[in-house]
Amino acid sequence: MTALLEVKDLQVRVEDREILHGLTMTVNGGEVHAIMGPNGSGKSTLSHVIAGKPGYEVTGGEILFKGEDLLEMEPDERAAKGVFLAFQYPVEIPGVTTMNFLRTAVNAQRKARGESEYLVPDFLRKVREVAASLNIPMDMLKRGVNVGFSGGEKKRNEVLQMALFQPSLCILDEMDSGLDIDALRVAADGVNALRSPDRAMVVITHYQRLLNYIVPDHVHVMSKGRVVKSGGKELALELEESGYAQYEDAAA
Amino acid sequence: MNVALAKTTTGAVLDGTFAAARGRLPGVGTVAETRQQAFDDFARTGLPTRRIEEWKYTDLRNLLRDVAPLAPAPDQAALAQAAKLVETLGTGDTQKLVIVDGVFAAGLSDLTSGGGVTVHALSAMLDDATSATRADLLRSRIVDPMIALNAAFATDGMLIDIADDAAPARPLHIVHVATRPSVAAFTRSLVRIGNRARVTLVESFVATESAKAYQAHDAVVIWIGDDSDLQHVRVMEDAGDAANIATAIVTVGARTKFNTFSLTTGGGVSRYQSFITLAGVDSELSTNSVHLLRDKQHGDCTFVIEHAAPNCLSRELFRAVLDDRAHSVFQGRINVHQIAQKTDGKMMSRALLLSDEAEIDNKPELEIFADDVQCGHGATIGALDDSLLFYLRARGLPEKAAQALLIQAFVGEALESIVNDDLRDVAISAAERWLESRA
Numbered sequence: 001m002t003a004l005l006e007v008k009d010l011q012v013r014v015e016d017r018e019i020l021h022g023l024t025m026t027v028n029g030g031e032v033h034a035i036m037g038p039n040g041s042g043k044s045t046l047s048h049v050i051a052g053k054p055g056y057e058v059t060g061g062e063i064l065f066k067g068e069d070l071l072e073m074e075p076d077e078r079a080a081k082g083v084f085l086a087f088q089y090p091v092e093i094p095g096v097t098t099m100n101f102l103r104t105a106v107n108a109q110r111k112a113r114g115e116s117e118y119l120v121p122d123f124l125r126k127v128r129e130v131a132a133s134l135n136i137p138m139d140m141l142k143r144g145v146n147v148g149f150s151g152g153e154k155k156r157n158e159v160l161q162m163a164l165f166q167p168s169l170c171i172l173d174e175m176d177s178g179l180d181i182d183a184l185r186v187a188a189d190g191v192n193a194l195r196s197p198d199r200a201m202v203v204i205t206h207y208q209r210l211l212n213y214i215v216p217d218h219v220h221v222m223s224k225g226r227v228v229k230s231g232g233k234e235l236a237l238e239l240e241e242s243g244y245a246q247y248e249d250a251a252a
Numbered sequence: 253m254n255v256a257l258a259k260t261t262t263g264a265v266l267d268g269t270f271a272a273a274r275g276r277l278p279g280v281g282t283v284a285e286t287r288q289q290a291f292d293d294f295a296r297t298g299l300p301t302r303r304i305e306e307w308k309y310t311d312l313r314n315l316l317r318d319v320a321p322l323a324p325a326p327d328q329a330a331l332a333q334a335a336k337l338v339e340t341l342g343t344g345d346t347q348k349l350v351i352v353d354g355v356f357a358a359g360l361s362d363l364t365s366g367g368g369v370t371v372h373a374l375s376a377m378l379d380d381a382t383s384a385t386r387a388d389l390l391r392s393r394i395v396d397p398m399i400a401l402n403a404a405f406a407t408d409g410m411l412i413d414i415a416d417d418a419a420p421a422r423p424l425h426i427v428h429v430a431t432r433p434s435v436a437a438f439t440r441s442l443v444r445i446g447n448r449a450r451v452t453l454v455e456s457f458v459a460t461e462s463a464k465a466y467q468a469h470d471a472v473v474i475w476i477g478d479d480s481d482l483q484h485v486r487v488m489e490d491a492g493d494a495a496n497i498a499t500a501i502v503t504v505g506a507r508t509k510f511n512t513f514s515l516t517t518g519g520g521v522s523r524y525q526s527f528i529t530l531a532g533v534d535s536e537l538s539t540n541s542v543h544l545l546r547d548k549q550h551g552d553c554t555f556v557i558e559h560a561a562p563n564c565l566s567r568e569l570f571r572a573v574l575d576d577r578a579h580s581v582f583q584g585r586i587n588v589h590q591i592a593q594k595t596d597g598k599m600m601s602r603a604l605l606l607s608d609e610a611e612i613d614n615k616p617e618l619e620i621f622a623d624d625v626q627c628g629h630g631a632t633i634g635a636l637d638d639s640l641l642f643y644l645r646a647r648g649l650p651e652k653a654a655q656a657l658l659i660q661a662f663v664g665e666a667l668e669s670i671v672n673d674d675l676r677d678v679a680i681s682a683a684e685r686w687l688e689s690r691a
Contacts, residue, residue: 095661109648
């Protein structure tokens with residue numbers, strides 16, 4: 001069976017600095033992987049490179065998504081194929097209503113896949129249903145994308161998009177940053193509702209706390225641009241006890 | 253020295269053009285005298301150059317070189333082409349008044365009067381020897397070479413009267429169609445609106461495929477009475493190598509609302525200059541102007557607002573989206589007269605530059621003679637935000653579509669100012685046509 005995501009010996013530079021020095025990991029459908037590590041270990045870089053953010057130079061290795069070379073694709077092609085990055089800091093787009101944005105994005109993805117556009121009533125029904133489950137009032141969707149949203153609302157808006165787009169790979173970049181415990185629970189419940197045998201999640205986090213709500217199958221510890229240890233969910237608890245210091249030494 | 257030489261050359265060439273055209277221009281007697289005077293006024297300066305402060309950023313002698321010969325009156329083929337084009341405008345249910353190559357086309361127009369609306373062709377009124385005031389139709393209170401040139405050559409236009417208390421159900425819609433290459437059309441329309449009237453006025457400038465490198469010279473003179481409301485929408489989609497030099501002269505009465513929107517996507521060289529006088533107390537003016545320009549298009553949006561009465565409000569919003577080597581000019585002048593206490597006037601210009609070679613000139617001017625006023629101006633210039641573009645692309649929008657969405661958002665505020673749903677859709681469609689043709 002082809003893995004959903006295969007990262008092989010990935011080396012990435014930003015300007016003159018190498019951030020990832022040969023990172024390897026495999027994610028299969030239905031799995032939830034957590035990537036943990038101290039600040040500056042390359043967690044967010046990995047998520048950006050997978051999503052196709054400009055400004056990163058891949059100097060070695062490869063990323064295969066369902067067996068295809070992801071690095072050859074434009075960011076929008078990756079999205080249409082089922083890659084979704086939930087941003088650590090979702091941007092505000094004044095003048096574009098959330099509703100218009102959602103419809104434009106869904107239809108752009110469907111068009112890229114050769115599917116017909118959503119009919120407006122069907123789309124509205126779907127949005128209403130998902131928004132209700134995430135506690136997002138409909139009038140929030142009439143405002144500019146993320147404009148005036150609280151941290152929790154912005155993250156819920158990311159989960160809303162995930163639920164609408166139904167991607168096969170979800171990368172959650174520091175979803176817990178800036179959230180209080182209640183907001184975190186709502187967002188995590190939304191993510192858990194999307195767990196399915198043909199969908200994988202990569203949860204990037206600095207703290208173990210998030211993993212109490214989104215329980216991973218595999219945990220990877222990153223340090224200085226490499227995965228230095230992998231294990232089951234118990235590894236996250238272990239880290240909570242011992243901290244990252246031992247791994248920083250190990251990587252050095 | 254060069255100035256004198258250029259003036260003489262342009263003047264001489266134009267003398268010939270005016271002499272050749274004179275036989276075709278409507279109106280004899282006082283009208284013809286007024287034309288000659290206007291032509292002499294124009295000939296003293298010729299096409300304005302950068303040495304005239306008001307035209308500093310739009311040097312017509314350089315950009316236009318010459319005034320093109322007068323367009324011949326449209327034949328059946330031209331009218332048929334124009335008719336086809338007018339059908340595709342999609343402006344909803346408007347009372348269309350169609351002017352083809354500078355000549356009113358009765359067959360394509362709806363001259364229905366009634367409900368307080370009276371509509372005439374300007375040419376007929378200029379020819380009306382029984383009218384003692386017919387020459388006034390060509391006069392205006394603003395001294396400007398291009399307004400003078402327009403008065404000298406104006407072949408046709410509309411004369412629209414809206415009675416007191418009238419509220420026509422359909423917007424009045426003047427449609428200018430160009431069908432011929434390398435000629436000039438001169439049009440002038442007058443709109444007189446009474447008291448307590450509510451009116452929507454639309455102006456469209458379009459061209460058939462055969463129209464290339466032509467010139468549209470237009471002037472609109474509007475009087476609005478007291479306690480009235482005028483919603484004005486202007487969409488200019490002339491050919492990309494055409495020139496459109498247009499003036500609006502508006503006088504606003506007391507307790508009146510005047511909301512004017514203009515969108516410019518066409519024209520290789522264009523200028524839309526509005527002279528608006530708030531002559532009565534407690535009135536509100538809102539101007540919203542959008543330039544969507546590319547290639548080597550040059551667009552100029554100039555506003556001169558006279559706050560000539562107390563307690564009026566003016567809001568000017570300008571948005572420019574410029575690609576390639578396009579050049580946009582926004583000049584906003586607010587004159588607050590000594591009597592105009594409690595004036596509240598603001599203008600804001602924002603430009604989005606999509607290429608390194610695009611250019612904008614902003615020139616705000618405030619001249620304030622009253623002591624209890626609030627006036628302000630601001631300007632911003634920027635590029636599309638990369639982090640927003642990546643966010644949209646990560647959600648599946650291809651690059652051009654992501655840019656288009658952000659550009660729409662940028663001009664959205666100005667488009668939203670159009671109250672009439674159909675007309676807002678017209679402006680949005682015109683903006684979308686521009687965006688789609690970028691792809």
